[in-house]
């Protein structure tokens with residue numbers, strides 16, 4: 001079996017509308033970001049995007065229509081043409097319907113923004129769901145995730161979509177107004193066409209500043225939000241409150257917010273200057289257009305009025321262009337990070353189908369964290385039929401070794417053999433095999449008991465009987481029976497559910513392992529929060545299960561090692577002793593020295 005290399009992905013499969021229907025969408029990697037936002041906006045909800053854009057473009061033509069209507073009316077009135085009723089009716093319709101059309105357009109745009117924001121969140125979740133476990137150990141990857149998330153949290157894609165459409169509409173307004181004024185005064189038409197230019201120049205300058213300062217500001221904001229979350233979330237919040245440390249955490253959060261505020265204020269100051277200068281230049285241009293209009297059409301009073309009305313409504317229609325350019329520019333950094341993340345390659349894993357594994361052989365396995373060698377060229381073999389235990393002091397490399405064997409450790413090198421099947425470890429190898437795991441820092445997911453237990457399981461195989469049997473093996477059936485809604489009880493008080501004790505959370509994590517039919521189980525200190533008598537019963541069951549599954553566990557408690565078939569003692573990433581429990585208890589061993597106090601206490 002050859003190692004699989006992941007090609008750089010330029011597209012991503014996105015979940016759309018239902019689980020069954022998947023749509024492939026290219027998220028234009030090389031396009032300007034505003035064009036990309038438009039593409040995503042039209043893809044996310046074509047009908048609301050098309051309808052709201054069409055209405056906005058219609059509104060953008062109103063200043064030019066005003067010029068033509070007023071001029072037509074004036075001409076007919078001065079020439080004494082009696083048939084002006086159709087023009088008056090049309091003018092009434094345009095002036096009267098304008099307000100209502102604006103309201104409808106606004107409502108449709110809001111609806112589209114909601115749909116687009118939802119779509120963006122689904123894209124983000126879908127890409128995250130395809131992330132390899134190894135990527136989570138990279139700080140660079142986690143930074144990319146946080147940056148991309150900013151875009152979803154702040155609805156930046158929909159802001160950019162809306163701003164792009166508004167700017168296009170402002171250009172339509174300027175162009176159509178110039179067209180309508182052309183007959184009256186060519187100079188006035190040209191000058192009105194130039195009206196948006198100062199704003200564009202000012203915000204191009206502001207955009208450069210924004211993209212420089214944005215990463216600094218958002219990093220400060222994320223750190224502040226992280227700290228606020230610690231006092232807002234139940235588990236960390238209650239710990240900090242009981243430590244009387246919430247004030248300190250709030251102070252740290254406030255200091256990051258202050259730095260964020262400082263950067264934002266500086267940016268907003270620049271935006272104000274951009275607004276003032278471009279606003280002054282725009283006023284001068286419109287005044288120039290009015291003067292040219294007056295000079296060129298001095299003998300046509302109606303034409304002058306038509307031009308003035310057109311220019312006034314043009315100013316109104318283009319007044320927000322500075323703000324819109326600001327919105328567009330502001331959202332560029334967040335959306336660039338988002339697009340980069342969504343388009344970044346993910347590794348599709350080849351999943352081996354293994355029913356039984358008799359031996360798991362580790363050959364020359366190393367794990368490095370930069371300069372630190374956490375696991376140093378270890379070779380060992382674990383067998384089915386008895387638990388294989390890894391012991392050692394804190395930091396000796398047990399967790400790193402287990403994660404490397406699971407092939408979820410990015411910086412691992414070496415091979416493992418599941419019977420005869422070789423898996424080459426390391427970044428380029430995208431092979432996974434079925435295993436159950438209870439991690440040292442297992443997740444306390446605040447979902448229902450049933451949802452928690454079936455995470456990562458083959459749902460079709462799971463029945464209520466199998467759930468209760470797994471709960472019984474993990475000594476969790478008793479307390480789950482007593483929960484208000486049994487298996488359907490929502491865990492954690494955050495969403496109005498029921499909180500359970502630390503040991504009970506761990507029993508639920510263990511029940512998930514007992515539910516699994518995977519041939520290999522990894523249990524990293526699986527009973528660290530469980531009381532001694534219960535722990536003993538669980539280990540008796542694990543010893544029984546080791547006949548059907550190859551079990552590798554790590555532990556700090558000597559009482560859990562008695563039933564182990566093999567024990568490997570690690571120190572500084574090396575196996576320094578191995579043997580059975582009784583062999584390692586022989587005098588003079590490091591194992592004996594390490595567990596001396598526990599042994600004398602027993």
Ligand SMILES: Nc1ncnc2c1ncn2[C@@H]1O[C@H](COP(=O)(O)OP(=O)(O)OP(=O)(O)O)[C@@H](O)[C@H]1O
Nearest residue numbers: 137369372374392393394395396397398399400401
């Ligand atoms: N993500 C990481 N980045 C840098 N160093 C790490 C990382 N994870 C672990 N280490 C280091 O690798 C070494 C081995 O850590 P590991 O977690 O494997 O030890 P352990 O034996 O499982 O410890 P414990 O008994 O406390 O769980 C330690 O020195 C640790 O500081």
